[in-house]
Amino acid sequence: MKTQKIFLSALGVVLILGLGFLFLKLNSQTKEEGGADNSTTQGSQQSTENPADSLTEFGKPVVFKINDEFTFSDGLKVVLKKIDDSRCPEGVQCIWAGELSAVLTVSLGKLSKNQEIHVGTMVNKTLAIENYTFSLKDVTENTATVLVEYTNK
Numbered sequence: 001m002k003t004q005k006i007f008l009s010a011l012g013v014v015l016i017l018g019l020g021f022l023f024l025k026l027n028s029q030t031k032e033e034g035g036a037d038n039s040t041t042q043g044s045q046q047s048t049e050n051p052a053d054s055l056t057e058f059g060k061p062v063v064f065k066i067n068d069e070f071t072f073s074d075g076l077k078v079v080l081k082k083i084d085d086s087r088c089p090e091g092v093q094c095i096w097a098g099e100l101s102a103v104l105t106v107s108l109g110k111l112s113k114n115q116e117i118h119v120g121t122m123v124n125k126t127l128a129i130e131n132y133t134f135s136l137k138d139v140t141e142n143t144a145t146v147l148v149e150y151t152n153k
Helices: 002-036
Strands: 039-042 045-049 061-065 069-071 077-085 100-107 115-120 126-129 132-139 143-150
Touching: 061 077, 077 115, 077 143, 100 132, 100 143, 115 126, 115 132
Parallel strands: 045 061
Antiparallel strands: 039 045, 061 143, 069 077, 077 100, 100 115, 126 132, 132 143
């Protein structure tokens, strides 16, 4: 009876240790898969996608998802608030084909005030505000690829 209790206790300890090691291994694999690929290649240009701990560089396309916030080296913060879809629905005759446009909130950096800007596929593909230029490179219903450039005038 005493031997059986010792055996069951030892089996319980081994089971708990095994589950603990399994949890640690799965957790480390998840971190590697989620954090290893923070960029995608678009044509010959690198795009930044969700850099959690680093500043975003000017002059490189950035892929935003709705509510993503990117901070640039001078402190400029850019947030994709929403994507407007004014395209003509299929099967409807429209005067204008419409467009997808990204609504961004830009703040801090070298801006004199916080601003909401709209860059679209047809209207305002590129928009200059103070020393910054915002160019919409690609947009879908869920993401917008924006190029932010800074010129020191």
